[in-house]
Amino acid sequence: MFTKKIQIIAIVALSVSLSSLLNYFLFYSKPQQSSMVSDQSKSIDNAIKIKAVDIPESIDFAGEKVPLEIYYVKEHLEWELTVNTYWHSATLLNLKRTKRWFPVIEPILKKNNIPDDFKYLSLIESGFQNVTSPAGAVGFWQFLKGTAKDYGLEVNDEVDERYHVEKSTEAACQYLHNAFEKYQNWTMVAAAYNAGNRGIDRQVERQGENNYYSLLLNEETERYVFRILALKIINNNPAQYHFNLSEDEYYQPIPYKIEVVKGNINSWADFAKERQLSYRLIKEFNPWLRQPDLKNRQKKAYQIKIPNLQNANKAKN
Secondary structure: OHHHHHHHHHHHHHHHHHHHHHHHHHHHHOHHHHHHHHHHHHHHHHHOOOOOOOOOOOOEEOOEEOOOOOHHHHHHHHHHHHHHHHOHHHHHHHHHHHHHHHHHHHHHHHHOOOOOOHHHHHHHHHOOOOOEOOOOOEOOOOEOHHHHHHOOOOEOOOEEHHHOHHHHHHHHHHHHHHHHHHHOOHHHHHHHHHHOHHHHHHHHHHHOOOOHHHOOOOHHHHHHHHHHHHHHHHHHOHHHHOOOOOHHHOOOOOOEEEEEEOOOEOOHHHHHHHOOOOHHHHHHHOOOEOOOOEOOOOOOOEEEEEEOHHHHHHHHO
């Protein structure tokens, strides 16, 4: 019994000694390491510090001054700048896609005398992806089927030119030009693109106002122009809004050549293999081709983009 008590006392003493030794090392022995950890923590805190976004002193849309002296105009711009600055993944991808698609859209806008700022309208509509909305609007410019046909786009089971970036941009230019003839104001044109002419006309008549910034609109249309402005500001000053992209991190244009098809194509997969391409690549570069074949009973001439496979992977990375 006595021996057992001695053993217990020894174990307790050893435990106390080990505990004291451990405390010494934890709290007294490595001050430099603790300091380093503290410095690293401060560095991380500074890196992820959330702060209010910078609001430019002045900004315009399509050459039309934005009245930032009106409190709610300034606050709405700050709202959208904040959302798009701290919604990192979506804004980052939008920025990366601009280098690929702005060079396609900009010359078409210029040729049709549409202000360059409308490229940002397409960007907020679709993120430069061939998306389909719950209402059935399709493509970079989000055309509904009926509107697309009204503006000369072919939409059927085989071909849907709402997915054709160049042709849908041409159609959008016609739409925007017609809206400008009606409103004589590009900001109102942008709002009408979202709400529809009838929706804007109804509010103009109800409120006795014809200025976008003076109208009380539904939340989506109220935010619409400010979303365009926010992406314009961030794209022009990405580092100022914490987006630090090197040139090679943007998605670059992928070279291609045009091949004209006037007859039917029994299989786009075979068509692709004959050109040492995959079916997927043919479809990615020509998303307006909606079937695995093309009957083309009217013998129309279609321009098919044939990508330069050697540079395709490099541009996508």
